[in-house]
Amino acid sequence: MTEEVGEDGRMPVAEEAPLPLPVEFEALYILHQEAFHDLALAVLGTNDAAERAVHRAFLEILNLWDRLREQSENLDQEVWAIVRRTVISEELLSLREQMAALDSGSGLYEALGALPPRQFDVMVLRYIGGHDTRHISWYMGVTPSTVDYHCRRARERLSPIYQKILKCQREDNA
Numbered sequence: 001m002t003e004e005v006g007e008d009g010r011m012p013v014a015e016e017a018p019l020p021l022p023v024e025f026e027a028l029y030i031l032h033q034e035a036f037h038d039l040a041l042a043v044l045g046t047n048d049a050a051e052r053a054v055h056r057a058f059l060e061i062l063n064l065w066d067r068l069r070e071q072s073e074n075l076d077q078e079v080w081a082i083v084r085r086t087v088i089s090e091e092l093l094s095l096r097e098q099m100a101a102l103d104s105g106s107g108l109y110e111a112l113g114a115l116p117p118r119q120f121d122v123m124v125l126r127y128i129g130g131h132d133t134r135h136i137s138w139y140m141g142v143t144p145s146t147v148d149y150h151c152r153r154a155r156e157r158l159s160p161i162y163q164k165i166l167k168c169q170r171e172d173n174a
Contacts, residue, residue, distance in 0.1 A: 032079070
């Protein structure tokens with residue numbers, strides 16, 4: 001066996017191969033990365049921000065992988081919680097604050113910003129992100145009926161504002 005010596009007379013340092021990832025984690029990544037990226041892109045608005053956020057989320061999932069697999073009754077729900085916390089929460093909080101600060105004259109943005117977190121998430125995912133109930137259900141790790149419930153409750157909370165807007169529009173057109 002011969003070893004090559006570099007021009008400087010030193011032995012080259014062998015490049016270390018990255019540690020192998022658990023097969024189940026790789027499968028989770030392959031199956032869900034695109035959906036998580038789509039969600040992050042809808043929330044964050046730029047591809048770079050979405051890629052960074054999804055990368056951070058998957059790093060956290062990888063760091064917790066053994067515990068998640070051993071202790072989670074619903075792995076998808078746990079993964080969603082991590083994605084929501086790392087990808088969505090800060091941006092949704094920022095969006096909530098921005099909406100609350102906007103003055104539509106009708107109070108709509110303030111009311112949207114005041115919705116409880118899950119209701120706000122459902123409204124953003126459905127009406128801004130354009131996702132259907134089945135996808136929102138998967139993203140949030142809840143049943144489709146729970147998504148519909150949060151959407152219904154959010155619409156009920158926003159209904160007085162919406163009615164006020166319609167009334168103003170009718171008066172303007174009269």
